[in-house]
Every structure is written in C-alpha cells, then in structure tokens.
Amino acid sequence: MKIGIIGGGSIGLLLAHYLTEHHEVRVYVRSKKQMDKMAAEGLFFEKKKKLINETINVSLFSSWSAEEELIIVAVKQYQLPSVLEKFRESNRLKNCTLLFLQNGMGHLKLLNELNAKTIAVGTTEHGANKIKDNHVIHTGDGLINLSVYRGNNVSELAELLAMPIRNFPFKFQEDWNEMLLQKLIVNAVINPLTAVLNVKNGMLLKNTHFNYLFKEYFKELSTILNISNKEKTFRHLEDICRKTSENRSSMLKDLDEHRPTEIDAILGFVLEMAKEKQLDAPFSENYYHLIKGKEYEGGKN
Numbered sequence: 001m002k003i004g005i006i007g008g009g010s011i012g013l014l015l016a017h018y019l020t021e022h023h024e025v026r027v028y029v030r031s032k033k034q035m036d037k038m039a040a041e042g043l044f045f046e047k048k049k050k051l052i053n054e055t056i057n058v059s060l061f062s063s064w065s066a067e068e069e070l071i072i073v074a075v076k077q078y079q080l081p082s083v084l085e086k087f088r089e090s091n092r093l094k095n096c097t098l099l100f101l102q103n104g105m106g107h108l109k110l111l112n113e114l115n116a117k118t119i120a121v122g123t124t125e126h127g128a129n130k131i132k133d134n135h136v137i138h139t140g141d142g143l144i145n146l147s148v149y150r151g152n153n154v155s156e157l158a159e160l161l162a163m164p165i166r167n168f169p170f171k172f173q174e175d176w177n178e179m180l181l182q183k184l185i186v187n188a189v190i191n192p193l194t195a196v197l198n199v200k201n202g203m204l205l206k207n208t209h210f211n212y213l214f215k216e217y218f219k220e221l222s223t224i225l226n227i228s229n230k231e232k233t234f235r236h237l238e239d240i241c242r243k244t245s246e247n248r249s250s251m252l253k254d255l256d257e258h259r260p261t262e263i264d265a266i267l268g269f270v271l272e273m274a275k276e277k278q279l280d281a282p283f284s285e286n287y288y289h290l291i292k293g294k295e296y297e298g299g300k301n
C-alpha cells in the first residue's frame, strides 16, 4: 500500500522506518534542508545502540498531491492547521484514509470538516526522539492503537493490521472516544504536573506531597471526563508513571527546549468539557495557566 507520512519528526521518522518493511512509504517534510539531508544521507534509525542507515522517499509537503491511499499525520496538535488547510485544497482527499496520531483531544473538532473517505485516530505508546533531521532513536517499545473516527471503509487500516511488523504492533480499538480518553487522562495528569514541578515522571509517585496533588488532580479529571472505571484507570495511570519513571515528560521537554507545548490539546479540551458540563475545574485551570505562563516566559524553569 502507498503510505504518506506528514511530518518528519520523532514519530514520523519512526513510522517511516518500520512501515517501509511492507509498504511504499513517502515522508513529507516542510523544510528543504531536512528533505535534502534525508535524500543525500538517508535515514539513520537507532535502537539499543544499533544504528541502521536506509533510504526513505522524501518530499516537501508543499508538493503533496494526495497520491497515497493512507496518509498518516504525525505533526504536533498545534501544527495541524496548516496541514488541514492543504488537505482542504485537495480534490483527491475523498479517495484517502487519514490517520491522525496527535496527543490530546482538542484536534477532533478540526477533523469534522474534512471530506476524506475515512478518518482514523490513533494513540502512540512508543517513545521516539529525533536527534537530527535524519536521525531518530526508538527509545521505548510500545504499540499504536487505532480506531475509526468517521467513515466505514476500513480497508487501508485492515491492510495495516493484516501485515504485522516485528516490534511495531498496531491494535484496533472499537471505541475511539474511550481510546483517546485513556491516553488523555495520562497526559493530562503527568504532563502538566511534571512540567510545573520540573520533575521526572516517577517523582509523582515517590514524593508524598506531589503524590497528593497527583491523586486529587486525577479525581477532578476523572469527574470532568466521566471516566467509568475510576479505580482501573487510576491503576493504569500509576503503572505508566512507574514504567516511565525516568522520563522527563514531553511537556517538560518542550518547555526545556523553549518550544510550544500541547497544553491546548490536552487541558484546553478538559476545560471546554468542564464548561460544557458546568463543573468546577480548579486544578485544571491552574495547571493550564501555569503552563501557558511558562510558554510565555520562554519555558525557562
């Protein structure tokens, strides 16, 4: 199958490496510098200190013309508007299946107006880190959950699922809302807390004061998001925190590196839900503004 990956960042390059095994893949980047480097030197894929150099088809996204059956969008949530603008200009989008892999749920309302054949959403449980324009490190094994958000022609997703890739599983989920909520709650608790407190994920369990905030904040979020099995979800959250105890969360890293964060996609969405349901959200509101304030200050901790 022909697959286009929009965004040659950590997740885009990770996907390019693994999907090339069974599919005809092309990565669409936005800078000519990155395209030239990848074209000249290939992609360097690193895992557990083993380095592979391979050829990957690469083009500028400005030249994208919806030729692929499956388009995977691997940009950050706040980078979606310019991608969607180009999608809307294409009269061939109706033939494509789009798969969006952004964290959070703030982007869903943006997808409704697209006239693609099928719109799928996914959550990524891998860790990946792009260290150069053509060098990505697979830092943590996981899986990608997929679900259909709109449309009923799932042939491209079925093809993806039917050709298993070693160490890179895809898992189909019936309920997109439940799938995204489970990931949202993890990111909504761990990311803002670690970013405000400037600590690794594990410290939210180890430091009794931070752990108190972790628990109280989960209670607020699980009410706003109407989480049905609160105990099970809380255990899952603790488990992720334990498994990633040495990680600096992506939000903390974004602030460290003076980049915008995905706070709008994550807590912006939570605050909209709270408003809709007329629920108080003191923790969420505070963490939202603390992170926005840090972004404004240039992310200096």
Ligand SMILES: NC(=O)C1=CN([C@@H]2O[C@H](COP(=O)(O)OP(=O)(O)OC[C@H]3O[C@@H](n4cnc5c(N)ncnc54)[C@H](OP(=O)(O)O)[C@@H]3O)[C@@H](O)[C@H]2O)C=CC1
Pocket (backbone or CB within 6 Å): 006, 007, 008, 009, 010, 011, 012, 028, 029, 030, 031, 061, 074, 075, 076, 077, 079, 082, 083, 101, 102, 103, 124, 125, 126, 127, 128, 129, 130, 250, 262
């Ligand atoms: N990295 C990880 O381990 C994980 C990431 N995720 C989620 O996956 C999503 C992607 O994250 P990640 O890969 O880390 O992010 P990165 O910032 O590494 O990559 C985003 C890429 O998108 C590119 N991009 C932005 N706008 C455009 C455009 N208009 N056309 C073409 N390319 C564009 C950027 O290009 P440029 O470099 O030129 O700015 C960048 O290379 C996020 O929502 C994140 O939360 C989820 C779980 C784990």
Ligand SMILES: CC(C)(CO)C(=O)C(=O)O
Pocket (backbone or CB within 6 Å): 186, 187, 190, 191, 201, 240, 244, 247, 248, 249, 250, 251
């Ligand atoms: C699971 C977690 C919290 C791991 O750090 C993550 O997804 C992130 O940092 O964005």
